[in-house]
Amino acid sequence: MSVPVILAHGALGIWDEVIFLSLAAIFLVMMGISWFRSRAATPEDDIPAPDHATEPQSTDRFQLD
Amino acid sequence: MTVKQRCQIGGIALLLLSLIVFVRPALAHGYLIRAIPEDRAVLERPPARLQYWFSEILEPEFSSITVRDREGTTIAQGGISPENGALLTVRLPPGLPDGAYIVDMRIAFASDGHVTAQSSVFFVGTEVAGVEGTAANNLPEPLEILWRALSLSGIMLLFGTLTLYSGILIPAWGNRSYRAGLLPPRVMRRLYIILAGALIVAVIGSIVALLQQSMAFFNTDLSRVIEQNLWSVTRTSTRFGEVWNARTVLLGIVALMAGLSFYFRESQPETVRPFLSAAVWGMTLVIGTFSISSHAAGSLLWPWAAVFNDWLHALAVGFWAGGIGALVLLLPPALQPYQGEARRQALLAVMRRFSRWAVTCLILVISSGLYSASNWVYQPADMTQTAFGGALGIKLLLVAGLVAVGAAHHIALRPERYQRFAVISQRVAGFLPSLRLEALLIVVTLTSVGILSATPVPVPDFAEKTVATPTATQQVDDISVTLTLTPGGPGVNTYDIYVLQEGIPNDELDVRVQMVNPGRDWRGNWETAENASQGLYVTAGAEIDRVGMWWSLVDVTRADGTTQRVAFEWQIADEAAVLQSRPPSPVNVLALLGVIAALGWALYPSARRLYQKLDLSPAAVTVAVGAVIATIFFSILGFALVENQRLQYEAAINPAPTVVNVVLPDAQSIERGAALFTQHCIGWAGQPLRAMLERLPRTRDDAVYTVVAEGNTTLPACNLTLDAAQRWDIVNYLRTLQA
Numbered sequence: 001m002s003v004p005v006i007l008a009h010g011a012l013g014i015w016d017e018v019i020f021l022s023l024a025a026i027f028l029v030m031m032g033i034s035w036f037r038s039r040a041a042t043p044e045d046d047i048p049a050p051d052h053a054t055e056p057q058s059t060d061r062f063q064l065d
Numbered sequence: 066m067t068v069k070q071r072c073q074i075g076g077i078a079l080l081l082l083s084l085i086v087f088v089r090p091a092l093a094h095g096y097l098i099r100a101i102p103e104d105r106a107v108l109e110r111p112p113a114r115l116q117y118w119f120s121e122i123l124e125p126e127f128s129s130i131t132v133r134d135r136e137g138t139t140i141a142q143g144g145i146s147p148e149n150g151a152l153l154t155v156r157l158p159p160g161l162p163d164g165a166y167i168v169d170m171r172i173a174f175a176s177d178g179h180v181t182a183q184s185s186v187f188f189v190g191t192e193v194a195g196v197e198g199t200a201a202n203n204l205p206e207p208l209e210i211l212w213r214a215l216s217l218s219g220i221m222l223l224f225g226t227l228t229l230y231s232g233i234l235i236p237a238w239g240n241r242s243y244r245a246g247l248l249p250p251r252v253m254r255r256l257y258i259i260l261a262g263a264l265i266v267a268v269i270g271s272i273v274a275l276l277q278q279s280m281a282f283f284n285t286d287l288s289r290v291i292e293q294n295l296w297s298v299t300r301t302s303t304r305f306g307e308v309w310n311a312r313t314v315l316l317g318i319v320a321l322m323a324g325l326s327f328y329f330r331e332s333q334p335e336t337v338r339p340f341l342s343a344a345v346w347g348m349t350l351v352i353g354t355f356s357i358s359s360h361a362a363g364s365l366l367w368p369w370a371a372v373f374n375d376w377l378h379a380l381a382v383g384f385w386a387g388g389i390g391a392l393v394l395l396l397p398p399a400l401q402p403y404q405g406e407a408r409r410q411a412l413l414a415v416m417r418r419f420s421r422w423a424v425t426c427l428i429l430v431i432s433s434g435l436y437s438a439s440n441w442v443y444q445p446a447d448m449t450q451t452a453f454g455g456a457l458g459i460k461l462l463l464v465a466g467l468v469a470v471g472a473a474h475h476i477a478l479r480p481e482r483y484q485r486f487a488v489i490s491q492r493v494a495g496f497l498p499s500l501r502l503e504a505l506l507i508v509v510t511l512t513s514v515g516i517l518s519a520t521p522v523p524v525p526d527f528a529e530k531t532v533a534t535p536t537a538t539q540q541v542d543d544i545s546v547t548l549t550l551t552p553g554g555p556g557v558n559t560y561d562i563y564v565l566q567e568g569i570p571n572d573e574l575d576v577r578v579q580m581v582n583p584g585r586d587w588r589g590n591w592e593t594a595e596n597a598s599q600g601l602y603v604t605a606g607a608e609i610d611r612v613g614m615w616w617s618l619v620d621v622t623r624a625d626g627t628t629q630r631v632a633f634e635w636q637i638a639d640e641a642a643v644l645q646s647r648p649p650s651p652v653n654v655l656a657l658l659g660v661i662a663a664l665g666w667a668l669y670p671s672a673r674r675l676y677q678k679l680d681l682s683p684a685a686v687t688v689a690v691g692a693v694i695a696t697i698f699f700s701i702l703g704f705a706l707v708e709n710q711r712l713q714y715e716a717a718i719n720p721a722p723t724v725v726n727v728v729l730p731d732a733q734s735i736e737r738g739a740a741l742f743t744q745h746c747i748g749w750a751g752q753p754l755r756a757m758l759e760r761l762p763r764t765r766d767d768a769v770y771t772v773v774a775e776g777n778t779t780l781p782a783c784n785l786t787l788d789a790a791q792r793w794d795i796v797n798y799l800r801t802l803q804a
Contacts, residue, residue, distance in 0.1 A: 019369065020357065024311075024350060031318075031346035038339035062414035064238035064249055064399060 095121035095174040095363055096524050097183070099643045101534060101551050104185040104198050111161035111189045113561055113597040114154055115143075115168055116551060118643040121363035122150040124303050127173035127180065127282040130155045135165045135196060148557050148607075150175070152643075159598025163190030167198070173282060176363040178305035180281040208277035215270030217355075217511070222263035223319065224348040224380070225387015229395075230256060231342045232422065233388070237414040238399070245334035246326075246341070248399075253330070253337075255398045259391055260323050264316075271313060278305050305358065312354040319347040352379045360522065364440055365647045371440055374660055378433035385426040386507045388419060393504045396497055412496050417478050423471055425667045431464070432663035436656040441522040443650075451523045460513040467510060470503045525647065532641055539631045541732045543567045544621055546631040548578075553635075554642025555612060559605040562594050562619060570600025575622035580608035581730075582615055586722035586765045591620075612637050618730060630801065632731035722767040728790055730797035738798025741791050745784035746773070753779035761803035769796045 099118040102108060115132065125145040130153045132140040143155025153170055168185045185198040230248075239247040246253045279290040279299040290296055300306040326340035356362070356376040364371035392415070400408050438457055441447075448454035476483040477490040493499040535553035539546050547563040560578050564571055576596075580589040594602035609615055617633040649657075679685075728734050742749065757764075757772070757780060773792045776782035783795060 016369075023353070027346050027350050031343045034346055035339045035343035038342045039336060060414065060417065061236070062238060062411040063240045064252065064411065065240065065402065 095119050095123075095172070095176070095179070095360075096521070099532070099552060100185060102187045105187070105192070107188045107190075107192050109190075110563070110599065110601070111159075112157060112187075113601050113603045114156045114559065115187075116146075116559070117153040117168075117170060117185075118149075118552075119151045119153065119172065119174070120365060122175040122304075123153065124173035124175050124178075124282070124305075125150070126302055127171070128153060129171045131169045132157060133167050133169065135167070135193070140166065156597075159601075161189055164188070165193040165196040167196065171284075174363065175304040177358060177360055178278050178281070178303070180284075208273060208280070212270045212273035212277055214511075215266050216274060217270075219263045219265070219267030219270055220316075220348070220351055220355075221383045221387040222390050223260065223267060223387070224345070224352060224383035225385075225389070226256065226259050226263065226391040227341060227345045227348055228384050229388045229391045229419070231338075231345055233415060233418045234395075235338070237418050238411070245330040246337040251398045251401070252395060255395055257323075257327055259394050264320055264323070267316060271309070271316065275300060275306075275309055278303075278309075308354050308358040312351055315347055315351045315354065319344045319351060322347065348383075349380060352376065352383055355379060361437070361440075365525070365644070366440055366649055366653060370657065371437070374433045374436050374440075374657075377429060377660070377664070378437065381426040381429035381433065385423050385430065386511070388423070389500060389504050389507060392419065393497075393500050396500070409494075413478065416474065416496055420471075420475050420478050424475065427468065427471060428663045429660075429667055432656075432659045434464075436653075436660050439650075439652045439656040443523060443525050447523040453517070453522050456513065456517040460510065460517050463506065463510040463513050467503065467506050470499060470506060474499065474503075535635050535637075535641065537633050537635075539633065539731075541629055541631055544629045544631065546619055546621065548617055548619060548631075548633050550609070550617070550635065552641055552643050554637060554639060555610055556642050557605065557607045558609055559603065560592075560594065560617070562602040562604075564600050564602060564621060566623075572596050572598055572600060573624050574602070576602040577620045577622075578604060579618045579620075580606065580615060581618060582611075582613070583726045583766075584613055584722075585719060586725065586767050587719055609637055612639055616729060628801075630730070630732045630735055632729050632734075634729050722765065724767050724770055724789075726766045726770070726793050726796065728793035728797060730800060734794050734797045735801055737791070738794035738796070741787065742783070742795050742798055745787060745791075746795065747784075748781045749783070758799070758802050761799065766793075766796055766800075769799060773799075 096119065097117060098120050099116075101116045102112060115130070117130065123145055128145055130143045132142075132155055134140055140161065141155050141157050143153065146152040146154045153172070155168075165186060165188050168187070169182070170184065171180065171182050173180045183199055186196050188196075230246075234252075235247055238252075240249070241247065243249055243253075246256070248256070275296050276287060276290055279296040280287060282299055282303065282305075283290065283295050285295070300309060322340045322344035326337045326344075329336045329340075353376050356372050356379060359372075359375050361371035361375035362368060396412070396415075400411055403411050442454060442457070448458065473489050473493045474496065476486045477493045477496070480487065480490045483490065532552070534549055534551050536547065536549040539548075543566055545565040545568070549561040549563075551559045551561065562576055562578060564574055564576060566574070574596075576594040577591045578594055579591045581587070589606065589608035592604045592606055594604040597603050613636070615635045615637050617635065619631045619633070620628050621631065622628045761769070770792055772780055773783050773787075773795050783792070787795075
């Protein structure tokens with residue numbers, strides 16, 4: 001089966017396509033994972049550091065109002 | 066608006082104007098690495114073809130070569146070689162009279178889409194004064210500067226804003242009471258305005274890019290590009306168009322993510338952050354599309370390493386520069402309700418996080434920038450004697466200025482650690498003014514980046530070196546044969562055979578050529594050379610695939626049916642080949658190690674966090690270590706097995722000869738062989754000989770030699786007193802008898 005040439009640079013032949021498409025696939029999967037992780041995260045996961053939350057004047061963290 | 070604000074806006078406008086004014090027309094990064102004939106070559110007779118090799122793949126639809134005479138009459142037109150996308154070639158008609166010929170080349174490089182024009186001259190007979198070629202004439206395209214500035218600004222700001230939001234603002238300022246995005250509505254509103262503005266700028270830049278590239282490819286004006294939908298041709302039939310499509314789709318995905326985030330901010334506020342976080346990954350790919358169409362893609366040294374390095378560089382710059390831009394735009398509404406110490410604490414919460422990331426990005430920018438420089442600067446003199454070196458020096462100075470401002474911020478954020486620099490801490494304690502200064506400095510630095518990317522890279526030595534094309538002449542009886550291998554190194558070569566009979570070019574001959582590698586006892590097929598008039602016969606092939614000794618056997622058959630053998634012996638060297646890659650220098654290797662080390666340093670905190678989450682019980686560690694060792698072992702084993710199979714297959718197809726033919730099969734050897742055969746190979750006749758001759762095309766020289774020396778079941782050995790050279794003469798003679 002021949003793989004259609006999309007972005008061949010010529011340096012690695014068909015491997016150019018494999019590398020590019022693999023990277024694109026990895027990043028699109030990461031995009032999905034990132035979406036689900038952020039969505040599934042509770043506010044406590046997003047903003048952990050309960051010690052800081054009780055210390056809004058800490059320079060490490062400032063809860064914006 | 067205060068006077069100070071007006072001055073600041075004026076300053077920014079001036080700097081942006083400088084981006085347009087000072088950036089020169091974009092120049093191509095590819096260059097000519099081999100020309101046959103060389104510019105201003107004086108040839109004894111007209112060539113059959115012209116060949117020009119470039120350092121990068123060319124766009125076949127938009128690259129052309131035209132040969133004209135001194136009066137401007139077009140002689141021939143050609144294009145990209147089907148076998149080599151970086152070779153521009155043209156066949157010339159027979160019978161060109163003596164005189165000067167001009168070769169006009171229009172070159173469209175596939176990697177960056179740059180179109181250039183240059184011409185070269187050659188002379189047949191004697192040199193003609195007053196005829197000159199022109200060096201690469203890079204077509205000025207101010208629109209290219211505009212779209213590059215718009216696209217990069219928009220995309221860097223998009224990436225910087227998204228990463229700043231996910232990686233800095235949420236951890237620093239996040240407030241769970243704001244469900245839509247975890248930040249106050251006034252900040253989210255400004256965030257969406259920045260995203261929308263950056264997206265619009267990026268899209269406008271992208272549209273201008275397609276139009277400008279179409280204008281460059283078709284060498285026409287904007288109205289014709291739009292009226293005749295030429296932009297659509299560019300989009301669908303060029304590498305630039307392919308990358309443009311990919312970038313547009315990815316940009317569309319990012320826009321969709323940001324749009325959905327905005328759309329669901331009230332009905333499903335918890336999805337705001339996921340959409341924006343996911344969009345970061347899309348933006349990394351968008352930035353990657355610039356790298357695969359940058360000059361890094363045309364690098365002669367490890368192209369993929371150059372592309373990845375360029376990508377890493379752009380991502381680090383995007384986070385750093387784009388982040389600062391976004392920060393400058395976001396801080397005013399974010400800090401609006403705060404004064405005094407509260408304002409300072411809010412600022413510190415963001416700045417400390419951003420500073421840590423900025424230091425990491427800066428190290429990545431410097432290390433990847435050094436690798437890029439090492440890729441294009443071949444010797445120290447290139448830094449001082451070329452425009453590229455000068456532009457690079459200016460950029461480094463500006464980066465040094467940015468580092469200084471960044472260092473001042475770093476110090477101000479940690480006054481307890483840097484007490485001796487208290488003066489610096491006090492001067493930048495407010496952060497916002499110095500951040501604006503840093504943003505302005507970034508604009509200036511981007512200007513220098515534009516200049517650098519528009520400056521041709523230094524041409525390496527090997528591209529400027531003249532390499533002699535292997536050529537030789539043999540005279541046998543009344544036949545004189547001159548064979549020229551072009552370019553004469555491993556790879557695809559053309560074979561130009563110039564035949565004189567009794568000193569007169571003869572076009573009535575049948576000329577065949579065969580390439581032989583005696584060391585491997587390997588013979589190519591006999592190729593019939595096509596007559597190109599005036600005694601010139603041409604053909605081409607990829608038989609020469611390695612360095613070492615090669616033979617070219619030329620059989621010239623006259624009209625009366627008699628055949629004359631002419632043989633040539635060559636020492637094929639790598640230097641004669643057209644180099645499509647170059648070996649790394651120690652500086653390249655060191656620079657790459659620097660990038661890897663910087664990347665390792667950048668990823669170390671994440672790796673450490675991952676490590677801390679790991680289950681380090683003895684059983685788990687044992688299983689993990691075992692799995693890693695097994696993976697490495699089986700990977701190495703797999704590669705070794707594949708390589709071994711490959712070698713075995715190659716050895717089975719063409720094993721090393723038991724004895725190597727050392728006698729060139731020329732006319733003299735064949736003549737001697739014929740006499741020796743008749744005299745000493747008694748019994749070589751009838752069906753056994755016919756059977757052997759039928760097998761001869763599938764039989765190697767060493768096997769034939771063995772039969773001559775030792776005989777086989779059907780043929781006796783030739784006279785046992787013959788020496789090795791005589792036996793090889795017989796083998797060479799027998800080869801001429803094969804069907």
